[in-house]
Amino acid sequence: MQTLHYQLDADGVATITFDAAGSPVNTMSLAWQDDLSDVVATVVGDVARIKGIVLASAKSTFFAGADLKGLMRLTAADAPRMFTEIERIKRNFRTLETLGKPVVACLNGTALGGGWEVALAAHHRVAVDDGRAQFGLPEVTLGLIPGASGVTKMTRLLGLMGAQPYVLEGKTFGAREALELGLVHELVADASQLRERALAWIAEHPSAQQPWDDKNYKMPGGTPANPKVAAALTVAPAMLRKTTRGLYPAPEAALAVMAEGALVDFDTALRIESRALARLACGVNARSMISAFFFDLNAIKSGQSRPKDVPRSQPLKVGVLGAGMMGAGIAWANASRGIATVLKDVSLAKAEAGKALSRQLAAARVAKGRMSVAEQDAVLARITPSERDADLRGCDLIIEAVFESRELKARVTRDAETMLAAADGFATGVFASNTSTLPISGLAGASARPEKFIGIHFFSPVDKMKLVEIIRGRQTDDETVARAFDYVQAIGKVPIVVNDSRGFFTSRVFGSFVMEGAAMLAEGVPAAVIENAGIQAGMPVGPLAVLDETALSLSVHVLEQTRADFAADGKSYVAGPGELLVELMVKEHKRAGRAAGGGFYDYPASGKKHLWPQLKPLFERPTLAWDIAELKDRLLYRQAIETARCLHEGVVTTVHDANIGSIFGIGFPAWTGGALQFIYGMGIDAFAARAAQLAATHGAGFALNDAVLQTLRHRQPHY
Structure with a gap:
């Protein structure tokens, strides 16, 4: 036998x-x-x-x-x-x-x-x-x-x-x-x-x-x-x-x-x-979920996206620049996994405030019996709040998590990079940016060693989100990618590796979801219907709610930066209807998102959030005929098509990174097995036929050209 x-x-x-x-x-x-x-x-x-x-x-x-x-x-x-x-x-x-x-x-x-x-x-x-x-x-x-x-x-x-x-x-x-x-x-x-x-x-x-x-x-x-x-x-x-x-x-x-x-x-x-x-x-559902949560996830865990022939490593000391929610979350992720961390901000008070997040998270775990008091003390002892660059000296890895401004990121890069660990007079550490939208190759221009500069994109809240997107710049070498991959696994996260582009992979696909929702609102579809379509399709929340949480003002900032970048290249960027509506919300109606007091939703001091009542008279068209099945398709197909384009363009290089990145990073419905498995599970031809119908009605965002379809067929997994 x-x-x-x-x-x-x-x-x-x-x-x-x-x-x-x-x-x-x-x-x-x-x-x-x-x-x-x-x-x-x-x-x-x-x-x-x-x-x-x-x-x-x-x-x-x-x-x-x-x-x-x-x-x-x-x-x-x-x-x-x-x-x-x-x-x-x-x-x-x-x-x-x-x-x-x-x-x-x-x-x-x-x-x-x-x-x-x-x-x-x-x-x-x-x-x-x-x-x-x-x-x-x-x-x-x-x-x-x-x-x-x-x-x-x-x-x-x-x-x-x-x-x-x-x-x-x-x-x-x-x-x-x-x-x-x-x-x-x-x-x-x-x-x-x-x-x-x-x-x-x-x-x-x-x-x-x-x-x-x-x-x-x-x-x-x-x-x-x-x-x-x-x-x-x-x-x-x-x-x-x-x-x-x-x-x-x-x-x-x-x-x-x-x-x-x-x-x-x-x-x-x-x-x-x-x-x-x-x-x-x-059935299709089982095949899709097995594909994602067994084969794709195990492909990542086993390091199939990691450059080969590079020895394994783990940083002993990590610096984090910026003690806001993101930087504070990264500090917790490090310290809770045994990595000494310097949390730096412009003042010691701000750095201490960032460390307070780890204190809260640790205390909650102690209260639930998931962490001992001794373990709590050890975690907190690993985080050193600071306002001095000198305290970063000897870091194997420094991650900047400051505001999405090229100038600010360039300045902190130049100031902190010299503190990286060195051997024989040569720097050996890696510098990373936590940017979610700005191209890494451009940010690397501020680095003295662009081959050791990489994107490490965490998702908020860091203590709950498992995915980390590693972005390889044009000059980033294999050793740096491997070290970033090892670091992400060392802190218990799931790494995907993508190539540099505007919005990378997750932010680009995420943008297609929320902007399709905003475009529906611009067409006159009731806001509540849009939100319910997202939830019924399997997204964690509706697109308008997500825009509120991430800040409409941030979307406008990204739009303005994109326009400026296109102009610098002698081109003109044509904003989509969703982008224009979000810009209108911020600039005309002063609705910048939850953190600013309200966006598509109102957030009363007592009681649950509710949709901003003015959305109805401003945007809704009572005579508009809408179909909930089509709205659901639009929200899912738009993301899947953008993912297919990313695969074709080489932004994302593996099917497993695309599927896991879409589920863990942007909440693409797990029942589909991920954005690409959604296509494969349906069948490429059937998906393409439905996409063509949507493109005829709702525009080029749903168009799939022959080159993208050929890539999908060539990269389809076989078991």
Whole structure:
């Protein structure tokens, strides 16, 4: 067998060791499914001689789960075959757990998804007390549900209410929590002790059965027939729909499987589960989410966007110029990950005010039990507020996070760059700009070493946003890109690498979203309809609300800078209708955004924000016919088309950077798998046909030329 080994010793203990050849992990591949059937048949043949069964792994982890590459190749036509395969796995699990022989799973490491379902086939689970190991069923985060008995068993182990976080939300847990939940029965200090405890339990339990096979079994908390459970289940679908907005079928399917399965016998519940998984696994949503949150994310984590042949590094001391919200957030990101940081501003008072953010964030974590007081003190001790350039001396990396002004950025670059770490009289450190819009190659003109100048674009709020956009200037060398990449990973963020251009990648695509929303308002579409279209499409908030948060005045500043740059090149920049409306809001109506007191929204001192009442008489056209489906398409297609253009132009160079950057950076709906996967999931030809319809009605922003389409076809991933 290619994926597992079977051994029956003289004492009657049968050991099934999962060990997929040529793979670092065990997965539920077709080969494994075949091997499992063969080994279960062997166990049945040996049952008279067997006293107990041990499930073990020869890998550093127990079991990784489903074969996701195989799932990526499924289509709707494969659903019947998928159902048959799932049912075969379950029959083999049921055979093992109903033989009457004790089955013990030895969890030497992580067991997620299908791996946890393998563990649940055992009557007794022993795990290593290792904080790094994770258990659970995160399938919903990939557009799937646990289908190899995970939903059914977790519901019967924890109850309908107790199992929901682990099934509907994909919450994972460590060994200690598993022990507290009763999902793991014993912990050992070291993997070498697993087999000893397994053999001891087998000796103490000559026969065994699953809890749900006991005639006296009762579901924890009760079935849906229980009035309290029934009352909770009445509102659960509505609460779930409020979260998913109807765009994520997996959690809704999981809830249905839990509730329906709780009303029937165990084996019928398993069939309900199989049908639901087969339907989801062969759908577009699952392929899109697997593509993004497994393959694309792992491509970034493994450093596929990082220049090769450059040794790994991590800065020991980082300087941050500017102690506003962005600079203060960067200081927290550094210090909370063990990196000494100098937070510099024009005065010590401003620098201290910036450090206060870290004090607040640390205190909140202490209050929630996520950080000890000693850890809090250590984090704060790593941040040195300062008003002196001299305190930056010896920094491996300096990041400027000052206002979006070329002149100001040039001045702080020249002043601080000389403080970078040096060896043998030569500077060795890297200087970075946190700009979100200004081209890096132009800013590098103020640097004495443009090859060591790079963009490191954080997103606000830094403590919550995982993405960091690394921008390579025209002269930036590979070593500098690699060092920036390593730094971003060292502080626990997700790096994407893009090439220099106006707006780079994320700001450029973000701009297409918010300006399309503003253009709709200029056409006369009601503001509330625009905002709801964005939310229904799956964006975190509507485009007008986002413009308020980022400041309409900043958008006008970018517009003015763009006009000036074009003029300097002897060209004329033609602003779009959305840009012109935002400019009108700021200059004519003095509505500059939330920080300035109000923009598209009013922000009363007490009560919730609400749309500015004057939007209706100023812009709305009561006779205008609008279609919510078309508005949703406009908001999504505009971003996807701009992303495709960025790929064609070489601004973004990989599909995985584009997808993850769009989801993590600008909130492109996760159900799509990212801006490019949105195109690939629909099919390039179908997407192009719809884009052409939108272009005919709403302008060149939706036009896809043949060169861009050719790039999309050439770069489409294949699994």
